[in-house]
Amino acid sequence: MDNTASKPAERKSFASDNWSGVSPEIMTALQAVNSGHHPAYGENDPLLAQAESLFQKTFETACKVFFVYNGTGANVLSVSQLLKSWQAVVAPHSAHLNEDEGGAPEKFMGGKILTVDCPDGKLRKEQLIPFFNSIGFQHHVQPKLISISQATEMGTLYSPEEISELAQFAHANDMYLHVDGARIANAATALGCSFAEMITHTGVDVLSFGGTKNGLMFGEAVVFLKPELADGFKYNRKQGMQLASKQRFIIAQFITYLQNDLWRRNAENANAMAQLLSQKLQEIEGMRLSRPTEANGVFAIMPKDVISALQESYFFHVWNEANNEVRLMCSFDTTKEDVEGFAKEALRLMKKS
Ligand SMILES: Cc1ncc(COP(=O)(O)O)c(C=O)c1O
Incomplete structure (x- = not known):
């Protein structure tokens, strides 16, 4: 009997940055912690202490x-840690927390997400002001966290100055600021700043620090920049079913990821491939970019028949059916050849269309 898993598709997908595999360095790290026995749950685990000091150095x-x-676990736990059930998190309507977590935040925190329409995905402090009419009014949920x-x-990207402005605004209004950093490495690389410059020095309270979209097999980290906010979090994580018993397999990945700038090298490639893709698509007559390419995602508008024909060879998502907008994500392992192959096929189909 053939026990081998089916082979991945020959052509790379532009569907999402988690369709890619795992960085070879991460595979090596996983293999390295796979020998012998090791403390479970991170308890008294020297690897955990090493990772903690690496995060402290990084931030x-x-x-x-x-x-x-x-x-999803990182976001939901971050939010639930900082909110009582009668308080609310304010986020862009497009936030993963709101649109793609299947109601987990509402179920787990028992509270409400108040959403704001942000056409470019970015929340501005002026948009938060209307929510303050609710403060102190017992019939309304109380805004307490911005995400x-x-x-x-x-x-799109927030500059460190924009993050700092939101953090100052949150704190001036007795609120917290959470950052969903599923793609924080792409952001830091594109902006040419460190994680500390983008997160610590801007005043962020809690961060969901992603890794899976940039070469890890699995695992994310919740980082409390103000340690007092983490009080009781270990119980929250257990209740939230996110306490990994073989935690060393997550920890070892993050140590490798942060050491020697693997996060930066991976993100640099994904971002560079997105820039190349964006440039190639703009050269095709009739094709139009619908958003600026600032990190590793490219958004383009193309005829419906071209989308379906292209999807026969490459998987990617239609972002907005109403205007035929598609989203193309580049990964740490996307190559120049992958991008050129996609652009060539897009050009061929556009000429036929
Ligand atoms: C912005 C954002 N946040 C968080 C996540 C994490 O999701 P998951 O629970 O699939 O790891 C994703 C993944 O699509 C994302 O795009």
Whole structure:
């Protein structure tokens, strides 16, 4: 009997940056911690202590870090940690927290997400002001947390100054700022800044630090930049079913990821391939980019028949059916040949269309 799993498709997908595999360095790290026995749950685990000091060095502060299985878990636990059930998180309508977590935040925190329409995926402080009419009014939920994504779901970026402005605004209004950093490495690389410059020095309170979309097999980290906010979080994580017993397999990946700038090398490639793709698509007559390419996502508008024909060879998502907008994500392992192959096929189909 043939026990081999089916082979991956020959052509790379532009569907999402988690369709790619795992960085070879991460595979080596996983293999390295696979021998012998090791403390479970991270308890008294020297690897955990090593990872904690690496995160503290990276973020230039005595942050508290907790490893979890996935990005939804990191977001939901971050939010539930900071909110009582009668408080609310304010986020762009397009936030993963709101649109792609299957109601997990509402179920787990028992509270409400208040959404704001942000056409470019970015929340501005002026948009938060209307929610303050509810403060102190016992019939309304009380806004307590702002959540933004960096990079955003629309592929755009907040500058450190914009993050800082939101953090100052949150704190001035007795609120917290959470950042969904599923693609934070792409953002930091594109902006040419460090994680500390983007997160610690801007005043962010809690960060969902992603890795899966940039070469890890699985695992994300919740980073509390203000350690006092992490009080009781270990119980919250357990209740939230995100406490990994064989935690060393997550920790070892993050150590490798942060050491020697693997995060940067991977993100640099994904971002560069998105720039190349964006340039190639713009050269095709009749094809139009619908958003600026700021990190590793490219958004384009093309005829419907071209989309369906292209999807026969390459998998990618239609972002907006109404205007035939598609989203093309590049990964750490996307190559120049992958991009050129896609652009060539797009050109051939456009000429036929
Ligand atoms: C902006 C954003 N946040 C978080 C996530 C994490 O999701 P998951 O729970 O699939 O790891 C994703 C993945 O699509 C994402 O795009």
